[in-house]
Amino acid sequence: MKNKQIILVKKPEGMIDESHFAAVFTDVPAPKDGEVLVKNRYVSIDPYLRLLTEEPATFSRGVQVGSRMESWSVGEVLESKSDAFKPGQFVVGYLGWQEYGLAEARDLRRIDPSLAPLPAFLGVLGMPGITAYFGIFRYGKPQAGQTVLISAASGTVGMTAGQLAKMHSCRVIGIAETEEKCHYLVEELHFDRAINLSQRSLIEGLKEDAPEGIDLYYDNVGGETLDNALLFLRKNSRVVICGMISQYNVKTPYALKNFDRLHSARATLKGFIVADLMSQWPEAISKLERWVKEKKLKHKENIFHGLENAPKALHSIFTAAPIGKTVVEV
Amino acid sequence: MKNKQIILVKKPEGMIDESHFAAVFTDVPAPKDGEVLVKNRYVSIDPYLRLLTEEPATFSRGVQVGSRMESWSVGEVLESKSDAFKPGQFVVGYLGWQEYGLAEARDLRRIDPSLAPLPAFLGVLGMPGITAYFGIFRYGKPQAGQTVLISAASGTVGMTAGQLAKMHSCRVIGIAETEEKCHYLVEELHFDRAINLSQRSLIEGLKEDAPEGIDLYYDNVGGETLDNALLFLRKNSRVVICGMISQYNVKTPYALKNFDRLHSARATLKGFIVADLMSQWPEAISKLERWVKEKKLKHKENIFHGLENAPKALHSIFTAAPIGKTVVEV
Structure with a gap:
């Protein structure tokens, strides 16, 4: 053997x-x-x-x-x-x-x-789901009624984070690159809006779908998407840096132009890595398992x-x- | 008249x-x-x-x-x-x-x-001193023994923030551009170190003076200084964006290359504007006045x-x- x-x-x-x-x-x-x-x-x-x-x-x-x-x-x-x-x-x-x-x-x-x-x-019941759980509830802390923007929204972390924010009565906007993904986010996962980057720019999409700005940006991609999202931060908003998938395979990192918006928006930004919280994973897992069992959380x-x-x-x-x-x- | x-x-x-x-x-x-x-x-x-x-x-x-x-x-x-x-x-x-x-x-x-x-x-007893007070104690929250880096350290906000961090038993490193300023920071204000940017780059300076990295970066300038400081963030460090003086008079903002360090360091970044806290200014003023009277705070x-x-x-x-x-x- x-x-x-x-x-x-x-x-x-x-x-x-x-x-x-x-x-x-x-x-x-x-x-x-x-x-x-x-x-x-x-x-x-x-x-x-x-x-x-x-x-x-x-x-x-x-x-x-x-x-x-x-x-x-x-x-x-x-x-x-x-x-x-x-x-x-x-x-x-x-x-x-x-x-x-x-x-x-x-x-x-x-x-x-x-x-x-x-x-x-x-x-959803492993590392990515746990990431979304802590990313939303520990770091993002959106309040009911707030607007939450999620990049790479059709990935496991993004779709779980979006559903958790919806369960928390937020208005959730997902970012994806195809019609199929956006359809899935809105029709299957009940996101309020999805921005298809192959059809409109993030700036156009947010002007249409979040004219009053965003309260939480849950970022999985970094780079230009992050840069443009910063333009829509509301006062006292939050940014969670969960991942920067757009940057993992590039030799020259994207240079961020709109960093000053973190200041003018009085934003709080938190970078996190779920492995640091491993002793607390059982808390997340028991909730995620219950919600999957109750069909509140799709995967x-x-x-x-x-x-x-x-x-x-x-x-x-x-x-x-x-x-x-x-x-x-x- | x-x-x-x-x-x-x-x-x-x-x-x-x-x-x-x-x-x-x-x-x-x-x-x-x-x-x-x-x-x-x-x-x-x-x-x-x-x-x-x-x-x-x-x-x-x-x-x-x-x-x-x-x-x-x-x-x-x-x-x-x-x-x-x-x-x-x-x-x-x-x-x-x-x-x-x-x-x-x-x-x-x-x-x-x-x-x-x-x-x-x-x-020191007005808006800039109050800014330093909240920037350090409300947002920066350094712990005794931690290393605090301060840009524009010879400005009122910077020198006050540095002295408050010293009073809080932190190791304080100031950034300035002349020998005169650095001498003032170390000899008069008892900063632990001062990095004179006309003599060494911030990267060289921090390699020498903060080889184990920084726990809090209190930023008043933004731009390249901020970008380079991000390279020295320790795990679970904090960044306070108090001002971006290097960017106020430029037409094209500096594009930040090392943003990903906020993620890998699991950093917390907070942008703030002291005018938002005006109802709480009396708390800061009474402390600052006492410390000035007791000669604990120079100006x-x-x-x-x-x-x-x-x-x-x-x-x-x-x-x-x-x-x-x-x-x-x-």
């Missing part, structure tokens, strides 16, 4: 794609006391993975050339040397792009697969098949950017 | 100077019930005045062509139709660049001239003589940028 893994074979400069990765086979490791061997069923594809390949990595635990790619995954316990887990149970862990992963029992979260399809535990997953397609899937979220959560079935 | 006033005669594009103003004479107004006539002794010269001439004005109550320039001033009550004031008392008000000003009694603050020279009531004023020199004085704070508070003796 061999363990297929995807390793980084060269550091990307510019856009990441399949040329930066290769598949290798290693032995399947045997669990020691307190450890659990997991057979991965789905591995997670997230924008932040691109940052792990930077030198130095923007966030902790970068991936070096020759090392296995990191990521969240959902899988099934094969063998357990811990009383906390039994074979056949389903777990989420940070096991990376590989078929089999070993973890300390304390680093695994047991999940109930009857709640949602397994890939959803990497999306969508796109599945690539075959671990060897993980690099292609990663490339796709920066180029095609499908609706919802992208995962790879191992 | 005539009232000399300085009016705006054309909107500046780029640097503001004497060509944008003219002196005119009007009648001295007579106070009605509840009003007070004040003979201005000093009028205030502040960077934000430049913003009042923008179209639209960045902050409330812009100055139109043909109108008298606004500003804080300190003066003596000449005639009072209010029980709250008597002739001979000294007051601070928002009376503008003129010899005589009329105000509702409720809009004047009585001051005790034995506390400090009159110009100080427009500096410095530069006096231009003659109201007709107010435009020249305004130009000078953007070019020569003298140490401390600039006022014009009427």
Whole structure:
């Protein structure tokens, strides 16, 4: 029995794609006391993975050339040397792009697969959903009736953040790049408005859809979208910097022209990374699970098949950017 | 008896100077019930005045062509139709660049001239000092032992903010452009370090003086200084945007390259304008007055003589940028 893994074979400069990765086979490791061997069923594809390949990595635990790619995954316990887990149970862990992963029992979260399809535990019920939860409630803190603008609104973080803001009685405007995505945001997720950037500029869209400005800008993309959104900040508004997906694959960062609007709007801006809040994830997970169960929170997953397609899937979220959560079935 | 006033005669594009103003004479107004006539002794010269001439004005109550320039001033009550004031008392008000000003009694603050020279009531004991107080304690919230970086550190806001941070047991680094200013910051105000931008770049200076980064950046200048300071933000650091003096006279705003550091540092940025807190100014004033009296807070004023020199004085704070508070003796 061999363990297929995807390793980084060269550091990307510019856009990441399949040329930066290769598949290798290693032995399947045997669990020691307190450890659990997991057979991965789905591995997670997230924008932040691109940052792990930077030198130095923007966030902790970068991936070096020759090392296995990191990521969240959902899988099934094969063998357990811990009383906390039994074979056949389903777990989420940070096991990376590989078929089999070993973890300390304390680093695994047991999940109930009857709640949602397994890939959803990497999306709305995983790191991206938790990100949206804290991004909205801890940092964005919109008040009922306020106008909330969300970029990359058809990604998992964006669509979850938008739905949470709607549950909180906000007026929610999403930004996306296709008619299909905008239709989904308004018709399926009940966003109040969606701005299709292939049809109108953000400035035109906000003049039409947010003539009185925005109270919270929840940003997942950075760059020009952020720059233009700053023009519409209302007095005492807030900006949450959750991600800057437009900047992860560029060599020269976008230079921001409208920074002064943060001053004139008396804005509060908060950059955050959900990994810093890990001890508080259970609070978010229990709420997200309840809302998914009650059908208050919708979700969508796109599945690539075959671990060897993980690099292609990663490339796709920066180029095609499908609706919802992208995962790879191992 | 005539009232000399300085009016705006054309909107500046780029640097503001004497060509944008003219002196005119009007009648001295007579106070009605509840009003007070004040003979201005000093009028205030502040960077934000430049913003009042923008179209639209960045902050409330812009100055139109043909109108008298606004500003804080300190003066003596000449005639009072209010029980709250008597002739001979000294007051601070928002009376503008003129010899005589009329105000509702409720809009004047009585001051005790034995506390400090009159110009100080427009500096450390006026709007700039109050700005530093709220900027540090309300928004910056540095903790004892943290490293605080302050730009335009030899201006009234900067020097007051730095001294407040020192009183709060922070390590304080000031940024200025001359040896004289840096000497003043370190020798007179007991800043821990001062970075003289005419001798070393901010990046070099911070590598030397803040090798572990900064916990709070208190920014008064914006532009390239801000951009470079962002590179040194520590995890969970804070940025207070108090002013952007480098940007007030430029036609094309500086484009910020290092915005992403606000995300990777998980920073909190807050833009603020002290006029929004006016109902809370008495809290700040009573503390600032006590600290000035106890000689815990030093201050410095530069006096231009003659109201007709107010435009020249305004130009000078953007070019020569003298140490401390600039006022014009009427």
